[in-house]
Amino acid sequence: MSTLRKFSRTSRLFRSALNLLLPAPGSYFSDTETNESSIDLSGGQSSPYARRLAHRFDNALQQREWEEAKRLSHLAAEFFPGDDRLVMLRARTNLMTGNAEAALENLDLVQDRNNSFRLLKIMCLLHSGKQAAAHVELHSWARSNSCPLDVRRLLAYLEWESGREDLARAALARNIDQIEDPASIRLSIMLALHDCNYREAGKLARRLRIYGDAAAPGGDMDDWLASLGLLDAAMDSEPEHFSVDSLAVELISREEYLPSVVAALLIEPDIQWGKLLLKAMERALPDLQDHAAAVTCLAQLSYSLGMTEEARRWIIRGLQLDPLSAELAKLLVRLQKESDSEAVNEEDPKPLEIVVRISERHPDWPDMRILRSELQSAAAA
Template sequence: MTDKDSQLGKYQKKQIDIRRKLIRLSVACRSADTARAELELHDWIHFPGCPAAAHIMLASLLARRSKLDDAKKILNTYLKQTDQDQSATDPQLTQLLISILISSNLLDAARRLGKSLYQSHGHHPPIAEWLRAMSVPGSMDLPIISPTAVDTLANQLSADTTIIPTLIYALKHNPKPKSILLLRQAIGKLADRPTDTHTLVTLTHALAELAILAGDHTDARRWTKRGLDADPYNATLALLLAKFDDPPETQTPARKILSRVARKFPHYPDVKAALIHRAHIDGKRASAQRKLAAWLKLDPNSPTAKQLSIKLKQTHKKHYEVNQHNDNQEAA
């Protein structure tokens, strides 16, 4: 094992430790151990690489005890370090942050985060209703998608689902938040109706692509998995799934699905490349390098294999530099 491999493995272990610590503190915050959790969070947020969830958790505890000035200070520090317009992957965490921002009179930040939440998760009616019920700044200016419009579009699309990929293609080149929300709701209705495998795969693939456009990777992964449940050897969906990290609780990692599809289509270069790249990301770096070397030996002029070789080197370098940066900050 090289030094770089060792550093990459150390980085991955650190991410797992962070997730476990967040779960433990989250449980403590909902029990009688809130005081201990608050002290530990106070200490943690001063360390480099402390996740956003820890800042929000601490601010929530402080706000709960009416210490809004302290909560505001925590949030101000966090907001200076991050992109306020970046959509959070967990809508409940985002809703909590918006509530604390409003309580702390950070209305401009609440407005921007509310807009981001609506764009990524507004296709869920409870999210849109919550934004308006909480009087989140700017919520009254957000586009309203009427149930009638959703039903009308759903009925139109059900008559000819072949036009759906064209609509998705158009939105990729000219993304419009209201159109994305409307399509997610309408196609979601179709996906809940009984249908044949081919149509279900078309619908789930479209919903995954729309979720990506909205910045909702959790929903994108969910729809991709549902499509693969219907068609386990669908290469397009397998390649889409490979773009996302496996959640800790997953029972079928993306690498396993890619391996299954690769056995079915051994001469499909994109699937082969995705499988090797995923193995590299998952820590099977020696195996990935051997498979890539064998591919290049068999087909030295393969453009896909050459691009993958460059990609693996860049991925390895990026993880190494991130880990070195974190180690240097901790040492300082």
């Protein structure tokens, strides 16, 4: 038994995770890449009958109606033996009904060897026990920057089963360096645990929890992480630099979404996300166009996380950029109400002065009028 399979037996959730890594036969080969208007028949002419048959055939496979799929496969072989689309469907039928060798024979007839063809062939090789041939196909394809994520995950699985953990890690690293791919991160976590590299496993767990809420086996990621002893590491630690940098880049390119993202966190607080966003905003700030709006967001988020000194610092900076900011004025009032009188710096902006200035400039703002009245009453008491 391979090391990977031995390791996977330690946990039901591990087994569930491994099952997710290998795609179900035919799951990636829905009829999405073929243009119906370009179907080639043996006579070289497009046929509405072939298109209708292919549509019914694909539906039967999607619905797992095996007997109907076999019947349609016989019809396709008899009347349209040279139609690539129907040959692929015949191969899918054979693979999904347990006859991978016959599926490979079908694929030998295909002329248009696109990505769907390549993935289907690899799955046929794997299910027929030809791991070495599948490895050659995967290794060649994985070199391309545009190869599907599934390809490198499958390659990593085969490398790990063969005891080549370094190559498995390298294949997965190419995936997660390009995009936050939860399935690749899960497999990387298991590799790190296998090597007793708990620090790396913890880093990956934090990354998974940030980017992969719906990715865990059974849809319950926290249970999965807890079964590995990684839930505390995933929840309690500070965001990692790669996450901060990645989010900072996104904030710079999509600056207009920043207030909405912060508002969502104020409504439904999440400490982990809040800390990550705060660090990313600080990192991105020099490159943002609207500094006043960004600093306001930093002040609001810092306050929501209980970081009062940081919030005070951002409020002061924000009021220097925008002396008429009602949001910062209200936040300053709230902050000073909650602070001990000894903790209030005499050099800090005076809430009443700011509110009076704003209400005079904008007499039609009712919240400022009400706040001004409250502050004046408190000062007179």
